[in-house]
Amino acid sequence: MKKLTTKIHLILFTALLAGFTSCSDDDDAGMITEESETIADFVASEEDYSSLAEALDRTGLTATLDAEGTYTVFAPNNAAFEAYLDGTAVADVPVEDLTQILLNHVLAVEARASSLATGYVNNLATYADTDANLSMYINVDSDVVTINGGSELEGGANVTATDFEFSNGIVHTVDAVITLPTVATFAVADPTFTQLETALTADASFSFVNTLTSAGTFTVFAPTNDAFADLLAELEISGFGDLDTSVLAAALSLHVVNGANVRAEDLTTGTVTTLGGAIEVDASNATLTDANGRVSTIVVTDVQASNGVVHAIDTVLLPGL
Structure with missing residues (x-):
């Protein structure tokens, strides 16, 4: 790593x-x-x-x-x-x-x-x-x-x-004072994460943006636009509106670790508990594996915000299906 x-x-x-x-x-x-x-x-x-x-x-x-x-x-x-x-x-x-x-x-x-x-x-x-x-x-x-x-x-x-x-x-x-960024800042500012931003706000009941702009400490594994495009193709759907809201919320929760700012050098091989359940980390190969055996590779590390750190990944993690 x-x-x-x-x-x-x-x-x-x-x-x-x-x-x-x-x-x-x-x-x-x-x-x-x-x-x-x-x-x-x-x-x-x-x-x-x-x-x-x-x-x-x-x-x-x-x-x-x-x-x-x-x-x-x-x-x-x-x-x-x-x-x-x-x-x-x-x-x-x-x-x-x-x-x-x-x-x-x-x-x-x-x-x-x-x-x-x-x-x-x-x-x-x-x-x-x-x-x-x-x-x-x-x-x-x-x-x-x-x-x-x-x-x-x-x-x-x-x-x-x-x-x-x-x-x-x-x-x-x-032309403006640049305030300290939150992890949500980068989800909105970086066009690599346009689809992630869309997913985080896909339903009025979602509180992800409020959570990720709060004063907590988070590690976010952020799927890229290509990762979301691959997911939609895999599930044979055209958009997030075709996905059950509870499934989307559960999937997004799998990408957030609460209470820890885990930078790349601190990742260790083993089970990590996210807001949506457990995932497996292979630090040597920089991969994450969900309950379905789907493997996601960390492609960018250590985007540091004031309330946590973001790592970009190439595959969306899913809860057990």
Whole structure:
């Protein structure tokens, strides 16, 4: 399983770093090129980032972004902070919470706009009291860059200005404060999980979305769109409406482990109890097996949210039939 995780992360970061290399000599990519000015200097000097500057000062992160390093900051402007605070003030947000929210906007790599690619990256916010960094879903579509689903979704943002370049990294402006993602955030933001989102909301009686946005701790094995397409073909039905609601609810419950944030390195071979019953895990082969003997392979690991972790799988698990 560690090999699987390493391979996936290597692919993502190799692609990202390849983009950095290809654009490192561009003369017109940066809107501002101040080799002696730091990100913190810029934020402090720009009136439209005064709320961000106040937040950085309050959390002690001004020093971080004033020091040597390599960062990318998705910087919310004052309008973004005003909408987020909704009549309150930066001083009203608990320092610990504010720190994590700000770190949720910072990558530990330098990423110009031309090197951003659709997929997951890790930011500097962390899960609970661990060193597991939270994930961020970036979607680059027709030159529009969105983060965690864009500003149309709660907690997401659109990138509105790019490539302010400084001695210790890059700043891109965003139109909303990017709040800490839940596991439900990624089900909605990532088009790989469109069918999962549809299934989770297929019936008014379902409470999956409320559950997966709550403050609990969850491990979610998330079937991809292809996994759901294969299931519909296997069952010879055209859509979720043709499936008994109780069966769909039971199947979805099999994909959620409550009370544990089980990252790939922590998976062990044996029986795992989900909200829908027991499944078998083979950690060596990165597979899950349901009560019917159907085997699902984990294809992406460790998409880390603030209330749990998501692993993508290629086959939908089913309760005993």
